[in-house]
């Protein structure tokens with residue numbers, strides 16, 4: 001380790017910034033945020049820096065800093081924008097006995113600035129010992145992604161429970177178990193989801209039950225359309241916490257790879273047209289494992305609330321009094337549209353988009369087809385492949401022109417995605433091509449002609465027609 005990592009308390013302490021550049025402004029802003037009393041030594045100031053002096057947030061000395069001026073300061077930050085100016089300023093500070101940092105000149109620095117990730121009171125500093133600022137920034141981006149946005153709320157929440165935990169739990173080891181249970185489970189997730197009331201009552205229950213009795217919970221998580229890069233940060237975090245995962249056929253191995261290695265995996269999807277487990281059985285399984293204190297991950301393709309029966313699961317679990325968290329996912333319509341290049345509501349072609357299912361509980365979709373057959377809208381049909389012919393017929397009868405563009409996106413967002421386009425009158429033949437493939441979505445409306453298709457019928461005339 002070349003540099004010693006510390007966090008300096010600069011609250012109300014005098015700090016010198018030497019130079020009036022944009023970098024000096026950046027440093028000044030950080031120092032103000034840390035509560036320091038900032039004085040800038042510079043003959044001229046960058047406009048925003050001048051504004052800070054006018055606001056009285058920083059003091060301005062329109063002169064070169066001499067050692068005698070600098071002695072009173074705790075730290076000095078140099079950013080004059082000029083190599084010689086930097087060297088002189090650093091030397092003056094050093095002669096005054098003040099630790100100095102010079103922007104982009106590690107050889108002139110007594111201390112260096114880390115790349116910072118900040119979540120309120122929680123601060124992460126990253127240093128490569130001056131070797132590579134770009135590497136430090138790179139690491140920062142990764143840490144940014146790993147730390148939940150409400151981490152500082154979690155820190156505050158924990159602080160507010162400290163006295164209570166101390167008075168109610170005598171042993172240090174037991175207290176540690178309590179904190180482990182709080183910070184890595186449903187209580188923390190409730191805080192991170194902005195539900196502090198729930199978190200408080202869950203934490204109180206934990207305190208009352210003794211830390212040994214870990215509370216279970218169910219996480220109903222949208223896994224997106226297939227590409228694991230489309231998981232949300234929260235989905236990823238909960239996947240890493242799960243003790244057991246229940247998944248169906250829409251969740252492929254690429255996504256399952258991100259579930260905690262030790263988690264038990266249970267497949268509860270459909271096999272062809274019959275369910276391997278009924279919805280009631282699935283509901284009971286989820287509840288049973290949560291009651292046993294497990295963190296149960298219910299991983300569902302796309303979004304759990306879009307044709308995903310997540311609503312039924314949530315309803316059941318809530319009625320059982322089981323803590324349940326729902327995490328949205330990118331639904332197939334949005335994933336497929338993006339990866340096939342179909343702007344669902346391109347303003348030249350569609351003023352609305354409708355998501356519908358080609359398959360209802362009773363088989364047939366009872367709807368007013370004239371409403372769906374309007375020309376300036378986009379229809380996205382889930383589970384529509386096997387009924388494509390009858391769907392097309394109904395739309396044609398209701399008045400949608402035969403030449404209306406359609407697209408079929410199969411295995412959208414996955415490496416083996418297949419897209420075909422054609423006209424509505426052609427939908428039946430197009431659907432045939434995808435019959436034995438993976439999950440597929442129908443997109444009907446003028447925007448479908450904009451797809452980057454692998455298979456196109458009438459492609460040129462379609463694009464011209466739009």
Ligand code: SAH
Nearest residue numbers: 302303306308331332382383411412439440
């Ligand atoms: N909850 C899911 C939808 C479940 S219904 C979501 O929000 O996406 C299952 C249907 O979704 C499939 O029949 C298919 O029409 C569609 N689907 C899901 N993933 C898909 C994908 N990667 N590509 C194309 N269609 C997909």
